[in-house]
Amino acid sequence: MRYLLILITIITSFSASAQRxxxxxxxxxxxxxxxxxxxxxxxxxxxxxxxxxxxxxxxxxxxxxxxxxxxxxxxxxxxxxxxxxxxxxxxxxxxxxxxxxxxxxxxxxxxxxxxxxxxxxxxxxxxxxxxxxxxxxxxxxxxxxxxxxxxxxxxxxxxxxxxxxxxNNNPFVKRVLIYGSSIVQGTGASRPGMAYPARLSRATGINFINLGLSGSAKMEPEVADMVAAIDADAYILDCVPNTNPELITERTANFISTIRKRNPDIPIIVMQSLIRENGYWDKVLGTQVRQQNINIQKEILSLLQKGMKNLYLITSENMIGDDHEGTIDGTHPNDLGYDRMIQYITPLISDILNKHNIKNH
Amino acid sequence: MRYLLILITIITSFSASAQRxxxxxxxxxxxxxxxxxxxxxxxxxxxxxxxxxxxxxxxxxxxxxxxxxxxxxxxxxxxxxxxxxxxxxxxxxxxxxxxxxxxxxxxxxxxxxxxxxxxxxxxxxxxxxxxxxxxxxxxxxxxxxxxxxxxxxxxxxxxxxxxxxxxNNNPFVKRVLIYGSSIVQGTGASRPGMAYPARLSRATGINFINLGLSGSAKMEPEVADMVAAIDADAYILDCVPNTNPELITERTANFISTIRKRNPDIPIIVMQSLIRENGYWDKVLGTQVRQQNINIQKEILSLLQKGMKNLYLITSENMIGDDHEGTIDGTHPNDLGYDRMIQYITPLISDILNKHNIKNH
Incomplete structure (x- = not known):
């Protein structure tokens, strides 16, 4: 034991001095x-x-x-x-x-x-x-x-x-662009590599690209043009949390159609907002998030009914668990909430991407 | 729908003005x-x-x-x-x-x-x-x-x-004092209520008391006297991460005996250090943590062999999972790591406390 401790002490001093x-x-x-x-x-x-x-x-x-x-x-x-x-x-x-x-x-x-x-x-x-x-x-x-x-x-x-x-090579194949809010950009993640697009890339081998715009993912027409012009094999839209019910009704069809016009066949996956934990108590906030999720669902159904293909909706029930401990501030997931979200969305997203032959093997 | 939106707008403005x-x-x-x-x-x-x-x-x-x-x-x-x-x-x-x-x-x-x-x-x-x-x-x-x-x-x-x-009443019964490192105090938790003693209290109904001393839980004799003097129904010692292998050998027996002297029968639960994720790559650090855990186990076994009663050891294998994502910085759990730790230690601790009739019903 004593020898081991001396050895550790020697290695520690040596390494410390060699590693300034x-x-x-x-x-x-x-x-x-x-x-x-x-x-x-x-x-x-x-x-x-x-x-x-x-x-x-x-x-x-x-x-x-x-x-x-x-x-x-x-x-x-x-x-x-x-x-x-x-x-x-x-x-x-x-x-x-x-x-x-x-x-x-x-x-x-x-x-x-x-x-x-x-x-x-x-x-x-x-x-x-x-x-x-x-x-x-x-x-x-x-x-x-x-x-x-x-x-x-x-x-x-x-x-x-x-x-x-x-x-080294880019270890991830294809390109899936995620446009969205602070939850995409990574508020609440404990390290840069814990933001959910980064976790999805490591989990799937597919290149998920972070276009998170904290507080500002509002589907403006000018932003739609920019998003549509970025080279991608698939799009994920996780922007519902930054809007309000009226904006969703006003802008969703145009935003998705703009992407679709420049990218006729690729999958577009739209995500509902995850629940706001403080919205359980704050009745106004709770109602607003529910209404945002109702409205985005209506918009997607309407586009599907009009014949748009390769458009998908991921609903958000219990996406971050049911113990109410999955956020850092009531709005943004902490690493626990992000982990639950990853468990929930990875198979759903992988299924869709697989169907379109977007895979890493 | 339009009426609902107007209603929401009215409620929002009203509430905001009423709640400055x-x-x-x-x-x-x-x-x-x-x-x-x-x-x-x-x-x-x-x-x-x-x-x-x-x-x-x-x-x-x-x-x-x-x-x-x-x-x-x-x-x-x-x-x-x-x-x-x-x-x-x-x-x-x-x-x-x-x-x-x-x-x-x-x-x-x-x-x-x-x-x-x-x-x-x-x-x-x-x-x-x-x-x-x-x-x-x-x-x-x-x-x-x-x-x-x-x-x-x-x-x-x-x-x-x-x-x-x-x-309101104190919602938690009995007193379980947790003496330990920054991991007890709560580094890496996303909110004050996410530190693990607080989570244990809410999960069990028992009053876990945070005596986390970030970087400074070194089992000094003067601190042993203080810890032993605090009124408690049980003690948990989670101080291994702040020591080194030699300090553990030098101070553990005295620290535990000091508590035991003033509290002849109550349970004392000692926890091994959770793994340091950066210690997987940093060979010196990895070896040191393993040696700390070996030495604390030796000290507890020695005290048990000498006849000390109501002394328990919780080992730490995979306490924060096996995907290496459970820390904020390689050392301290993030909320994901703390959640895994809670899942792991809650039944172990509850079993021991139950045996000593420390329970909330």
Whole structure:
């Protein structure tokens, strides 16, 4: 026992001294493979080059600079992974973990699965952190998820000086674009890799792209044009929570028809809003969410009756469980709620995508 | 449909105007029942009056001022609940939701169960927020959980001017003190009511008391004296994560014997450390946690062999699941990990407490 403790002490001191960021080499992350991008952009960590699209609401433009859903794919034999990155001076959100808002989240391929490895804690505008260290030095495949709620202006990956690093493939096939609210963007997830589009990608091997626009997924006609123009094999619309019953009636048919016009055959999957837990007590809020879900169902049924094909509705009963503990604030799922949501929607979405031959094998 | 929408609009505007905090009356919260306290204190929202105990480490003294695990029990027929509260200027923690660190979390009794109702978002040192509004005005029972990682210096509960409010009973029976690390105090939980001692209380009806000391649950002899002096029907020790293998060997027997001396018959339940997910890759960390768990088991077996009664060990295999997604940062559970932990430990703990007639019926 005593020998083991001495050994641990020696290894710890050695590793700590060998794994300060100052002793590593840093490489710009955009030399590697970018995963989860809506389209190529001038700043590689933005989701959309918004000057390509006319008339977008200012808040939408701002949110599209956030790196939500973007990850870096690389492989290295380094026994330590570090990062330097800069975000904005924007304030901490009251209902988000700073790591999810502005930090990093590292996964490593373990057999056929992506497995969590470590986070990059955010402490200021520019940050320099070891994400994981003291590993063996076999070559491994990595996915580094970027901040959900901020713009990344610089990102470098740090490895041991004697290690090699190279771009890896995009591990996910096809493209399924998820347009939606803060629940898509990831409010309530504890780390960037826990946002539900990222979890769906790892669970299915299909490339789910995060077009979450917190508070601003309101199906404006200009946004419909932008969404329709993004290359995708399927669309998921999870925007009901950001609207109101009247807006749904007013905008849904146009939004879906705009996508359909440019994408004649691909599946469009519409999701009802999950329940708002505070709406159980707040009668006005509860009624409003029920009415939003009734109205979206009416709109989808009407489009189906008019003959639109490959249009699907996912209803939301008990999507986040029945113990009322699945939210961070009454509105946004916490990781428990997201896990229940993933259990519920993954087979439904996979069935639809499979039918359209959108699969990873 | 149109009538319903107009009705909703009217109700919304009416309720919003009727439910600004300026139109409510505010009552100091310490007039009501304090739940989850270690002992009576001068500042009602501290856990311990630390000047009663000699030689406590300074960081332990500071952590004992945090209101972790304390809740206010009251009943009112108000259709709106608000709060004013002040916390310190201490910085946001990188791996915690600000609401959990410095905010409030409100539950309402629904039948036999406590059900989440709303949060108090923290925006500064002194805060004033509506937690839930637009309810019906039947009398309800409330539990308001206080911040997990800060000191509360002032707390007032706001209700409608024409409503009544009164203290309610402590809804939980007996006292089970949980001494432990940040995992007890609640790092990674998304709201104060999601810390695991609070969840255990709501699940069992037994009063689990949060003596989590983030990073500082090191079984010092002076802390052993303090813990042993707190009135309890059972003790749970979940402090292994904050120690190291050598400290466990050095301090466990003394810590448990100190409690046993003052509490000859009551159950003492010791928990192994849950796995550190980053320890799967970081070989030094992985080895250290395994060795901590081996050493605590050896210490408990040795005490049992020496004839100590009513001493129990809960082992930690797969306590937070096997998909590696149950932590916020590799070390602390997120709500998903805490949920799995609750599923795992609740029957084990309940069995032991039942055997000792510590139950809520």
């Amino acid at each position: 960021t100052g002793e590593l080499k840093f490489i710009p992350a955009d030399r590697f493979t970018l995963v989860g991008k809506c389209e190529p952009t001038h700043n590689p960590y933005n989701r959309i080059d918004t000057n390509k699209y006319k008339g977008l609401p200012p808040r939408v433009v701002q949110l599209l600079s956030h790196s939500a859903g973007i990850a870096i794919s690389f492989k290295t034999n380094s026994n330590v992974i570090a990062a330097k990155w800069c975000v904005s001076a924007g304030k901490a959100l009251p209902n988000m973990v700073p790591t999810a808002q502005k930090g990093l989240d590292l996964y490593i391929k373990n057999g056929q699965k992506w497995q969590f490895a470590g986070i990059g804690k955010v402490t200021g505008i520019c940050n320099e952190e070891i994400l994981i260290g003291r590993m063996d030095n076999t070559e491994k495949e990595f996915l580094l998820y970027l901040p959900l709620y901020d713009q990344v202006d610089k990102l470098e990956i740090g490895i041991a000086k004697n290690a090699d690093i190279a771009a | 905090t300026g139109e409510l009356k505010f009552i100091p919260a310490d007039r009501f029942t304090l739940v989850g306290k270690c002992e009576p204190t001068h500042n009602p929202y501290n856990r311990i009056d630390t000047n009663k105990y000699k030689g406590l480490p300074p960081r332990v003294v500071q952590l004992l001022s945090h209101s972790a695990g304390i809740a206010i029990s009251f009943k009112t027929n108000s259709n709106v609940i608000a709060a004013k509260w002040c916390v310190s200027a201490g910085k946001a923690l990188p791996n915690m939701v600000p609401t959990a660190q410095k905010g409030l979390d409100l539950y309402i009794k629904n039948g036999q169960k406590w059900q989440f109702a709303g949060i108090g978002k923290v925006t500064g040192i002194c805060n004033e927020e509506i937690l839930i509004g637009r309810m019906d005005n039947t009398e309800k029972e409330f539990l308001l959980y206080l911040p997990l990682y800060d000191q509360v210096d002032k707390l007032e509960i706001g209700i409608a001017k024409n409503a009544d409010i009164a203290a």
